Amino acid sequence: MSILIKGGYIVDPENKLEGVYDILIDDGEIKKIEKDIDSEKCELIDGKGKYIFPGLVDMHCHLREPGREDEETLLSGSLSGIKGGFTTLCCMPNTKPPIDNQGIVEYIYNENKKIGLMDIFPVGAITKNLEGKELTEIGELKKAGVVAISDDGNCVMDSEVMRRAMEYSKMFDLLVISHCEDKNLSRGGLMNEGYLSSLLGLKGIPRQAEIVMVARDIELAKLTEAKLHIAHVSTKETVELIRQAKKRGIKVTAETCPHYFSLTEERILGYNTNCKVNPPLRTPEDIEAIKEGLRDGTIDVIATDHAPHADFEKDVEFEQASFGMIGLETALGIALKELIKTKIISLSQLVEKMSLNPAKILGLDKGSINIGKPADLIIVDLDKSWEVKREKIVSKSKNTPFLNWTLPGVIEYVFAKGKLVLNKN
Numbered sequence: 001m002s003i004l005i006k007g008g009y010i011v012d013p014e015n016k017l018e019g020v021y022d023i024l025i026d027d028g029e030i031k032k033i034e035k036d037i038d039s040e041k042c043e044l045i046d047g048k049g050k051y052i053f054p055g056l057v058d059m060h061c062h063l064r065e066p067g068r069e070d071e072e073t074l075l076s077g078s079l080s081g082i083k084g085g086f087t088t089l090c091c092m093p094n095t096k097p098p099i100d101n102q103g104i105v106e107y108i109y110n111e112n113k114k115i116g117l118m119d120i121f122p123v124g125a126i127t128k129n130l131e132g133k134e135l136t137e138i139g140e141l142k143k144a145g146v147v148a149i150s151d152d153g154n155c156v157m158d159s160e161v162m163r164r165a166m167e168y169s170k171m172f173d174l175l176v177i178s179h180c181e182d183k184n185l186s187r188g189g190l191m192n193e194g195y196l197s198s199l200l201g202l203k204g205i206p207r208q209a210e211i212v213m214v215a216r217d218i219e220l221a222k223l224t225e226a227k228l229h230i231a232h233v234s235t236k237e238t239v240e241l242i243r244q245a246k247k248r249g250i251k252v253t254a255e256t257c258p259h260y261f262s263l264t265e266e267r268i269l270g271y272n273t274n275c276k277v278n279p280p281l282r283t284p285e286d287i288e289a290i291k292e293g294l295r296d297g298t299i300d301v302i303a304t305d306h307a308p309h310a311d312f313e314k315d316v317e318f319e320q321a322s323f324g325m326i327g328l329e330t331a332l333g334i335a336l337k338e339l340i341k342t343k344i345i346s347l348s349q350l351v352e353k354m355s356l357n358p359a360k361i362l363g364l365d366k367g368s369i370n371i372g373k374p375a376d377l378i379i380v381d382l383d384k385s386w387e388v389k390r391e392k393i394v395s396k397s398k399n400t401p402f403l404n405w406t407l408p409g410v411i412e413y414v415f416a417k418g419k420l421v422l423n424k425n
Helices: 074-083 102-115 138-144 159-171 195-200 208-224 236-247 284-296 331-340 347-362
Strands: 002-012 017-026 029-034 042-046 051-054 056-061 086-091 119-122 148-150 175-178 228-230 252-256 377-387 406-416 419-423
Touching (some): 002 347, 051 347, 056 074, 056 347, 074 102, 074 119, 074 406, 086 347, 086 406, 102 119, 138 159, 159 175, 208 228, 236 252, 252 284, 284 331, 284 347, 331 377
Parallel strands (some): 002 042, 056 086, 086 119, 175 228
Antiparallel strands (some): 002 017, 051 377, 406 419
């Protein structure tokens, strides 16, 4: 049966397509994108008044499988992603065991093939067991199918090891995703260092823990001419370092996450463990700098850093609680609320940052709506809003500070890999 999406407003920056069109999908493939397609013998989806975006691409999430299937699995992560409009996920290597060898990469591909809901691409570890000491077999990881390398969750503290990793990454045409955190400065820290950390009696993490490592990795990228991607940008100084690096012609890209442009450190008042993240929530000044970085293109990507944790890891004293929050289901809504409603960026820029840019940076054939390709798109009603409720969260874990927030943008349909995987009507 053919499916015809009638009269939806397409936003596709890759093809410079923005306006009201019909889309004909036959046998999972996009056959036509035209102003008025004959609807005879088609199953109709009414797109009138709704927006059609390419499926969202999250280049930074934690799916916990293998090892912590109580927190998340490839299946539950896929379902959570689909609810949030994501049709492609890139899973970080800090699983148990970590994604530091071919066997684990193959396991993820094989298990996801059985699930078959969306594409999940593994990110391989830079160092064995994420210990920052000995490089993984980067060529073997590439051959097995990793789309990037990272020790995310840990920083590669040894500059010589990081230099060699970048040299190998260039040899194998792989992106290096850097978790920038000087562990000597951040060790034992629980939140952003400043007045509030003193007030709450919590050990602070100085912003310089991020800044100095970003500066180091930019210089190493210049030295090696490797492709560097800075993960989860949280400070104004980091934004400026990246801005200047781009002007200098260094191959650097960057991401931030919705919580870094919507929440400040003040959310920790009351010792809210769902606001305990790494890097920590910062100040209003940092939020403004991040928004400006998104607006002017310094920050290329909005990623989720979806970090699921079981209740027993969060319902404890602040000092003992795990770092991280889930984000797949709320990312688009928060971006719409904080960036679109406030006119910081346009819808086309948002689609670039949540779909096209991550795909381009990783070299994936995603992020646009193309004739002759499998349908990979979402239909969103921007006039409707929804409330974040614990009982409606699809993820296995519920650790989010956005409970009871009302967010704009109801995702009504999701097509992934040519299949209609979400139909709210």
